[in-house]
Amino acid sequence: MIVQQIFTSGIAHSSYLLGGNSACAVVDPGRDIDIYMDAAAQMGWKITHVLETHLHADFISGHMELLKRTGASIVVPRSGNCNFDAIEVSEGDSFEIEDMTIEVLETPGHTPEHLSYVVTDGSRGELPVCVFCGDTLFVGDVGRPDLFPGKANELASKLYDSLHGKLLELPDFCEVYPAHGAGSLCGRAMAAKRSTTIGYERLYNYALNIGDRESFIRSLTENMPAAPDHFSRCSEVNRVGPELIEALPPLKAIPQDEFMRLLDDPEHIVLDVRCYEAFGGRHIPGAYSIDLNSNFATFAGWLLPPDKNVLLVTDTPENASRAVIWLHRIGLDRIVGFLEGGMHAWAMSGLPTEHLCQVSSLELDNMVRDNEDFVLVDVRAVSEFNGGHIQNAINIPVHELRYSYKELDPDAKTVVICGSGQRSSMGASILQQKGFSDVHNVSGGMTGYNAAGFGPDCPLCALPWLSSGKERKDD
Incomplete structure (x- = not known):
């Protein structure tokens, strides 16, 4: 038995090839499938199965692409009510790929229909060797249960049961292969390591060490990071079956x-x-x-x-x-x-253009010290802003600026800042669309501002999966 992990960094997505001698399954595939086809070919494997742990919210899955290219059987949660031909499975079901037995656990919580696949390698022993747990259990974290409006508490309670009543019943040596790593918004505090074991998580995962159900529910339903808009769309696309890229x-x-x-x-x-x-x-x-x-x-x-x-x-x-x-x-x-x-x-060709003035760290500091008349909009996440910001800055996370721009004066000089200059450019472009006439972007953002000596370093910013830049504390 061989497990080969494929990590897509931009969305912090982990998918896997689970292979034997000549056959393999692809677990939680992404939409561009050439990487799986090439990896399988290099190992001499035929892709016979596609295993979906759940209806992914943060990306479009590659199950239909793999079906078209390989004819593989797609295995999905029965409660997902998928609209394409698939093998629907639920708690207690099992199937085999060569010497490997894959048992199905229902592990709802991150999503209502979530499954985990427990693998036993019969050529070596009778105990489970690994589990593909999707977004139920991560390295250092667990899946967020708040993606379905009005169901966060219910799903958090189910997640507690899925973890303590099922996954933690597996042997400590059982390897854990999650669908995401650090940088994904499907959890809150994932570690950078991309796989783990049940035993290690039992000891060191903060969520697994919350003593009681109610505290666990509160921890996972309060002060969670915002979820991007496409999270509410991708699950349904994956349920219906994404359109083929070739179409x-x-x-x-x-x-x-x-x-x-x-x-x-x-x-x-x-x-x-x-x-x-x-x-x-x-x-x-x-x-x-x-x-x-x-x-x-x-x-x-x-x-x-x-x-x-x-x-x-x-x-x-x-x-x-x-x-x-x-x-x-x-x-x-x-x-x-x-x-x-x-x-x-x-x-x-002489066609119309627009520009966005870039403000340096020194220019911004002079504007602050001279009490110049301008509005400073900080488009970082609330947690970043609370960790330190420039005095009198207004915090409007960039995704909220699409609607909250109405709280700002379109005729005022508006300076937009983030951690690096990238998110603030996004925000500034939105303000220009909305008719703001005097918009400026801070080049280098808070990282450059601090590097120039205008603000102290933030220790958290050394962790790249937590923040994209350094911050300045209130003056």
């Missing part, structure tokens, strides 16, 4: 005149995936700024309206293709194409 229109380069005509149609939006410095220098009016090298998938799923057609602006055709892969991963499939020749060709 989507191919990516094309769009000439400037055609691109300009498409802008007149309100069904189209412009997504500029260049770095925030390039966006600041010159961009198409009304464009969203989401840097491809930022936490792109999360913020694209959070900020972009899913019912619009997407027009891309990139530096290169290769980056357009990269952006499309990431957008498909979160279920944004209505991608028309990318601007041929990029912003250089657009500007050379």
